[in-house]
Amino acid sequence: MTAPTTTDGRPNPTRGLGAIWFQVAHSAASSARLQPAALVHTGVHYLIVAVAITTLWTRAADGHSGTIVGYRAGALVWYLAATEVTAIAPPLRLIDRFGADVASGRFELELLRPAPALWVRVAAEIGTSLPRTAVCATVGAGLALVIGGAPETPVALVLVGPALLLGVALTIVAQHLLAAATFWLLDSRTSWFLYQKLQFTLGGLVLPLEVLPGSLGRIARLTPFAAMSYAPGRLASGHLEPGWLLAQVAWLAVLGLVTARVFAAGERHLGDGGAS
Amino acid sequence: MTASPSASSPVQRAPGPAPAANAVIAVDDMRRTFTTGRRRRRRTIEAVRGITFTVARGERLAFIGPNGAGKSTSIKMLTGLLRPSAGSVRVLGLEPWSQRRALSRRIGTLFGQRSLLWPELPARTSLATLGAIHGLDRPGLGRRITELGELLEATELLDRPVRTLSLGQRMRCELAAALLHRPDLLFLDEPTIGLDLLAKQRFREVLVRLNTEHSTTVFLTSHDVADIEHVAERAVIVNHGTVIHDSPVASLRRTLLTTKRIEVGLARAQTVADVRAALGPDIGPVMALGDRPADDGMPVDGIAIGVDTRRQAIGAVLDRVLRHLAVADVSVADPPLEAVIGEIYTRPAATAPAVVQSLRDGPS
Amino acid sequence: MWRTAWAQALANRRSFVAQMAVMVVNDLVWIFFWQVFFRRVGSVRGWTVDDMMVLYAVLALAVGLVLGALANLRFLGPLVADGELDGALALPMDPLGFLALRQVSPVSVGDIAFGIGLFAVVGHPTPARTALFVAVTVAATAVLAGFLVVLGSLAFVSGTGGAGDLGLSAIIVFSSYPINIYGGALRLALFGLIPAAFVGSLPAQLVQHPSPGRALLLAGGVAAFGGAGWLSFRLGLRRYTSGATWTGV
Numbered sequence: 001m002t003a004p005t006t007t008d009g010r011p012n013p014t015r016g017l018g019a020i021w022f023q024v025a026h027s028a029a030s031s032a033r034l035q036p037a038a039l040v041h042t043g044v045h046y047l048i049v050a051v052a053i054t055t056l057w058t059r060a061a062d063g064h065s066g067t068i069v070g071y072r073a074g075a076l077v078w079y080l081a082a083t084e085v086t087a088i089a090p091p092l093r094l095i096d097r098f099g100a101d102v103a104s105g106r107f108e109l110e111l112l113r114p115a116p117a118l119w120v121r122v123a124a125e126i127g128t129s130l131p132r133t134a135v136c137a138t139v140g141a142g143l144a145l146v147i148g149g150a151p152e153t154p155v156a157l158v159l160v161g162p163a164l165l166l167g168v169a170l171t172i173v174a175q176h177l178l179a180a181a182t183f184w185l186l187d188s189r190t191s192w193f194l195y196q197k198l199q200f201t202l203g204g205l206v207l208p209l210e211v212l213p214g215s216l217g218r219i220a221r222l223t224p225f226a227a228m229s230y231a232p233g234r235l236a237s238g239h240l241e242p243g244w245l246l247a248q249v250a251w252l253a254v255l256g257l258v259t260a261r262v263f264a265a266g267e268r269h270l271g272d273g274g275a276s
Numbered sequence: 277m278t279a280s281p282s283a284s285s286p287v288q289r290a291p292g293p294a295p296a297a298n299a300v301i302a303v304d305d306m307r308r309t310f311t312t313g314r315r316r317r318r319r320t321i322e323a324v325r326g327i328t329f330t331v332a333r334g335e336r337l338a339f340i341g342p343n344g345a346g347k348s349t350s351i352k353m354l355t356g357l358l359r360p361s362a363g364s365v366r367v368l369g370l371e372p373w374s375q376r377r378a379l380s381r382r383i384g385t386l387f388g389q390r391s392l393l394w395p396e397l398p399a400r401t402s403l404a405t406l407g408a409i410h411g412l413d414r415p416g417l418g419r420r421i422t423e424l425g426e427l428l429e430a431t432e433l434l435d436r437p438v439r440t441l442s443l444g445q446r447m448r449c450e451l452a453a454a455l456l457h458r459p460d461l462l463f464l465d466e467p468t469i470g471l472d473l474l475a476k477q478r479f480r481e482v483l484v485r486l487n488t489e490h491s492t493t494v495f496l497t498s499h500d501v502a503d504i505e506h507v508a509e510r511a512v513i514v515n516h517g518t519v520i521h522d523s524p525v526a527s528l529r530r531t532l533l534t535t536k537r538i539e540v541g542l543a544r545a546q547t548v549a550d551v552r553a554a555l556g557p558d559i560g561p562v563m564a565l566g567d568r569p570a571d572d573g574m575p576v577d578g579i580a581i582g583v584d585t586r587r588q589a590i591g592a593v594l595d596r597v598l599r600h601l602a603v604a605d606v607s608v609a610d611p612p613l614e615a616v617i618g619e620i621y622t623r624p625a626a627t628a629p630a631v632v633q634s635l636r637d638g639p640s
Numbered sequence: 641m642w643r644t645a646w647a648q649a650l651a652n653r654r655s656f657v658a659q660m661a662v663m664v665v666n667d668l669v670w671i672f673f674w675q676v677f678f679r680r681v682g683s684v685r686g687w688t689v690d691d692m693m694v695l696y697a698v699l700a701l702a703v704g705l706v707l708g709a710l711a712n713l714r715f716l717g718p719l720v721a722d723g724e725l726d727g728a729l730a731l732p733m734d735p736l737g738f739l740a741l742r743q744v745s746p747v748s749v750g751d752i753a754f755g756i757g758l759f760a761v762v763g764h765p766t767p768a769r770t771a772l773f774v775a776v777t778v779a780a781t782a783v784l785a786g787f788l789v790v791l792g793s794l795a796f797v798s799g800t801g802g803a804g805d806l807g808l809s810a811i812i813v814f815s816s817y818p819i820n821i822y823g824g825a826l827r828l829a830l831f832g833l834i835p836a837a838f839v840g841s842l843p844a845q846l847v848q849h850p851s852p853g854r855a856l857l858l859a860g861g862v863a864a865f866g867g868a869g870w871l872s873f874r875l876g877l878r879r880y881t882s883g884a885t886w887t888g889v
Contacts, residue, residue, distance in 0.1 A: 020408055020409055024405055027405040031394075031401050041806060045809060048810045055821050055822060056821050059684050060677070063682065111357060112383075113377075113410070114409065115409050190662050197665060197666065197669045200673075206673060213676060270357070271357060273358060
């Protein structure tokens with residue numbers, strides 16, 4: 001044991017937040033190895049949901065000579081396989097868990113660290129969802145190949161990987177924004193459900209946005225939910241629209257900044273004795 | 277405290293140098309009020325009402341008080357989690373509330389009832405993540421975890437999922453997490469709560485070793501009198517949000533921690549009078565255990581003996597108990613904290629003028 | 641006993657109302673999905689939006705009844721795996737019945753109310769159709785409950801209670817879509833292995849287009865999965881010795 005006066009192994013205060021972010025994310029991602037059963041569970045769960053919804057749309061397209069709502073049956077299968085990844089791969093019950101951590105005082109302890117609590121939490125959640133995303137995407141690609149056939153525009157498929165990661169990252173940041181309500185109100189479980197439903201409809205999870213009635217589809221496209229789910233779906237269905245990646249990055253920046261501001265206010269509120 | 281003999285804290289202190297230059301914690305008239313309830317039912321609670329003390333580098337200090345005395349509120353203000361309503365707080369030269377992040381690099385914290393480790397994962401994984409947050413590089417982190425495993429005798433515990441550990445084992449892993457970044461100052465909030473006797477003892481030994489071998493300053497809150505005796509060199513006792521006593525533990529032992537209580541389960545029921553006769557005339561007060569009326573002349577199954585350790589060695593009294601009584605069960609206990617505090621309040625003015633004076637005047 | 645469980649669950653009224661509302665919103669979103677879907681698609685392999693509404697009404701009601709009134713069935717696997725049947729076995733009543741009724745989740749009242757309301761509004765409820773609706777819902781509930789007991793009883797053999805969650809989500813997901821869209825082996829599996837067909841599509845078809853063949857098929861499903869549930873629990877209990885069997889850490 002070295003004396004504490006040596007500098008060996010001492011924290012390095014100049015180490016950047018970026019390095020911390022990647023190391024936390026890496027640490028969270030690699031701990032998935034310790035729970036392989038959970039990954040299998042995620043993969044099977046994804047497969048069940050994806051088989052049901054892709055089969056439904058394939059049969060629907062059958063009745064319309066193979067093309068429906070502007071998508072050919074095969075393209076629609078790729079679309080749904082991608083959007084479902086953004087629904088199943090993000091970590092479960094994030095808002096619930098966050099609420100419990102604030103209530104139990106565990107979150108407060110995270111404030112006694114040299115890196116911002118939100119920064120670390122988002123890194124850990126994204127890290128955790130990386131292996132889950134990889135498993136779902138692999139299962140999804142296999143399923144899409146079998147049911148939908150080869151992708152129409154393989155080049156567009158290259159963009160699907162980053163789009164899925166950005167989509168999952170966006171859902172994680174958005175859920176933290178909703179979870180921040182916990183700083184002021186104690187029960188945030190309902191907001192989790194409502195969030196899910198918004199992603200379901202405005203994200204085009206099972207209904208491509210083109211199908212939504214009236215101008216709802218056009219409005220939905222302008223929401224962050226479209227950037228979460230519809231964007232990777234659109235790219236996977238063979239539409240070479242790299243603009244969606246830009247939209248995702250922009251939303252990530254906007255939501256990230258807003259969430260950081262809300263967290264800062266929430267942490268001040270805690271420090272003023274707001275919640276006990 | 278020589279630095280600021282403010283009138284608001286007329287507390288008895290043992291004479292002893294506490295040079296401000298060497299102070300890692302300097303608190304002057306720290307206060308905190310909370311408002312609860314809504315609108316018409318709004319009430320203001322003064323959780324901490326004017327606490328002043330300093331802690332020198334390398335000290336082991338116990339911050340003691342019953343539940344609701346303001347211990348947790350104080351430790352939250354010292355670590356920067358809570359903004360003081362008034363007064364000044366400096367920890368390692370920083371103002372905790374406004375410089376919390378900078379402070380967090382130099383302090384370690386352990387809160388007895390809140391875990392920082394992920395229950396499903398081995399502690400080693402949690403430590404790696406925490407190390408990353410503290411900006412430790414990988415090789416340095418690996419070495420540090422090995423060191424801490426040895427120091428805390430926890431090497432084999434680090435690879436088991438945390439939820440499979442006993443509370444005592446888990447607390448040693450939590451301590452490893454608190455020490456990961458080699459803090460100069462360690463805050464522990466009720467670290468021994470819920471531990472069994474053996475685990476408590478082991479934990480206390482680790483804290484003392486940490487302090488003597490690595491000169492880490494230890495600031496510990498507790499409501500367990502034994503924590504004062506076995507960990508601290510100095511005790512600050514708080515009650516109702518103010519400091520009512522501040523002295524080295526050695527002098528505390530001479531003045532306040534002077535009684536022990538021996539509880540004896542009797543193999544054969546005896547009357548209290550018989551017991552007293554068997555133990556001899558100079559024995560301390562003997563009472564029936566349980567809620568029996570003081571002395572109804574009926575045989576009892578258990579008795580308690582009060583021992584004034586200034587006059588009698590505890591071993592000598594035990595010796596007599598074992599020799600003269602049919603003992604089924606015996607235990608020695610410290611007086612509960614409430615009794616110690618009661619003692620502070622009732623001591624004659626001659627031995628503690630300041631305390632008594634302040635208590636008579638009531639909190640300002 | 642059942643009343644006690646209700647009283648306990650109702651204690652926190654505000655969060656109860658909020659959660660129930662959330663269930664109804666969840667169901668409404670699915671109704672929105674099917675309305676939009678069928679408006680665009682017309683029909684899928686003979687299924688129309690009307691058929692789908694009846695299917696969803698039966699499913700919401702059956703799921704609400706099983707997860708609400710018989711809430712513990714869902715956790716049968718973990719209960720078996722953790723050796724927590726001892727208390728139930730010591731009682732002078734049927735252990736399966738005791739376990740099923742021991743816990744209720746009143747939040748599922750949302751699903752139950754929604755199922756009834758949906759049928760009342762869009763199910764064209766004539767007396768005959770209503771009687772049929774009630775009968776097929778009872779059948780669907782029985783099949784779902786039987787399937788959950790089979791899943792839970794797997795834990796007698798495997799010693800882990802993990803299959804329940806996946807099995808439950810599988811049967812609910814597959815029941816929510818018309819059986820006609822699935823072909824081949826998957827369709828067979830949805831009758832014989834994960835009996836989703838008996839929980840959603842077949843009851844709905846029976847209400848929409850009653851026929852003796854369908855009625856017989858549904859009755860057969862109830863007999864098969866009700867029986868399988870009962871039998872697997874019986875056989876499992878024989879293997880079950882005590883709480884310590886599976887938890888010997």
